[in-house]
Amino acid sequence: MKYKIAILIMLAFLPFLSTFSSCHKEKPERGVTSPPEGALPGLFTVDRTGNQVWLSRGNLQYQASSGQWRFAPHQYSYLGDANTTIGDTLGGWIDLFGWGTGLNPCDTSTQMDYYQFHDWGSNLEGDWRTLTIGEWKYILSERPGADSLCSTGSVDSLHGLILLPDKWVLPSGCTFRKGFGNDPNDWQHNHYSFSQWSQMEANGAVFLPAAGHRWGRNVGRVGVYGNYWSSSSYYVNSSFHLGFYANGAAEGYNYRFYGQSVRLAVDRRRE
Numbered sequence: 509m510k511y512k513i514a515i516l517i518m519l520a521f522l523p524f525l526s527t528f529s530s531c532h533k534e535k536p537e538r539g540v541t542s543p544p545e546g547a548l549p550g551l552f553t554v555d556r557t558g559n560q561v562w563l564s565r566g567n568l569q570y571q572a573s574s575g576q577w578r579f580a581p582h583q584y585s586y587l588g589d590a591n592t593t594i595g596d597t598l599g600g601w602i603d604l605f606g607w608g609t610g611l612n613p614c615d616t617s618t619q620m621d622y623y624q625f626h627d628w629g630s631n632l633e634g635d636w637r638t639l640t641i642g643e644w645k646y647i648l649s650e651r652p653g654a655d656s657l658c659s660t661g662s663v664d665s666l667h668g669l670i671l672l673p674d675k676w677v678l679p680s681g682c683t684f685r686k687g688f689g690n691d692p693n694d695w696q697h698n699h700y701s702f703s704q705w706s707q708m709e710a711n712g713a714v715f716l717p718a719a720g721h722r723w724g725r726n727v728g729r730v731g732v733y734g735n736y737w738s739s740s741s742y743y744v745n746s747s748f749h750l751g752f753y754a755n756g757a758a759e760g761y762n763y764r765f766y767g768q769s770v771r772l773a774v775d776r777r778r779e
Contacts, residue, residue: 539775544634546579547774550673550712553651554643554773560674561643561773563714564636568628568770569603570613572596577631579772583709584666586719588730591767594722604722604767607737607747615765618724620745622764627739629772636772641738641748643773645759647671648750656686660754661698663705666717667731669752670698673712682707692753693732714771718752722767735760735768 543549547562554561566580569587572595580586580603591604596614606615608625615622629636639647648658648671657672670684678684682704689697695718700708705715720730733753740748742761749768751760762768 539635539777541777541779544774546632546634546636548583548709548712548714550714551675551776552647552671552714552773553674554639554646556646556650559778560776561639562776563671564772564774567603567717567719568605568772569601570605571599571601572614573599577628583715584663584668584705584717586666586717586730586769588720589727591722591727592725594725594767602767603719603769604727605737605770606767607764608739616724618765620763620765622745625739625741625747628770632772635774637774638737638739638770639773641740641750641759644736644738644748644750648757648759658757659684659686659698660688660695660752660757661700662695663700663715664702667695667754668715668717669734669757671714671716673714676713677711679707679711684708688755688757690755692755695754697754716750716752716769716771719769721762723765727767735762735766736771737768 543562546564548565551560564579566583566585569578569580587601587603590600591602594602594614594616605613607622609615610626610628610630627638629638659670661670685698716734716736718731718734720728721735736750738748742748746761746763748759748761
């Protein structure tokens with residue numbers, strides 16, 4: 509009789525045990541096993557444990573009138589002074605955003621009210637996200653061979669930072685000079701025609717254009733330097749970014765109300 513009662517009790521609890529089990533299933537691992545649409549083919553290691561990402565094919569852009577997000581048509585493309593018309597009814601596109609404004613990309617406030625980070629990547633299909641400052645720094649200067657995989661240069665007359673993937677093969681007919689020159693305004697350390705850059709890009713090279721910055725509705729330093737937001741906070745009213753001139757690149761920080769460039773990444777899932 510005791511055994512029958514015990515079996516009945518166990519049977520009675522089976523539905524609850526099943527529900528408990530289903531609520532505690534492991535979450536699917538973030539990332540993908542091959543580069544998604546919109547990603548460049550080169551892989552970049554972002555930490556000492558070997559995690560890797562693919563970077564997007566261009567800077568993030570937003571159109572207020574349609575609520576549409578997209579990547580720039582080319583890596584070297586940026587909108588510059590078009591960002592002065594930023595607003596909720598904007599018919600054109602913008603590409604300089606205050607920190608963490610994934611939910612309110614047209615915010616032009618210059619007050620210290622950018623408290624919470626909302627990742628721009630959540631507006632796109634897939635697992636796109638913003639890199640942390642530690643990940644930007646690892647790509648720039650800490651991954652194996654980093655010194656040989658980073659430089660500045662120009663594509664036609666467009667200036668920017670060049671990042672090469674972990675496994676880099678230089679295309680036939682192209683050249684690459686590692687490191688930086690001495691002049692903060694000399695972007696000829698490396699120079700490519702549009703067709704030459706297409707070859708570099710096909711092998712995974714990344715170009716971050718020197719798109720300047722925005723404060724309120726004012727835009728400046730376009731073509732002179734670039735700032736790319738990270739998801740990492742520095743202080744209550746400032747956050748980290750990857751910044752560069754022609755003669756160097758490093759982590760830095762700025763007030764969150766500054767409009768800066770965004771280049772998204774997607775994680776490679778380990779198989």
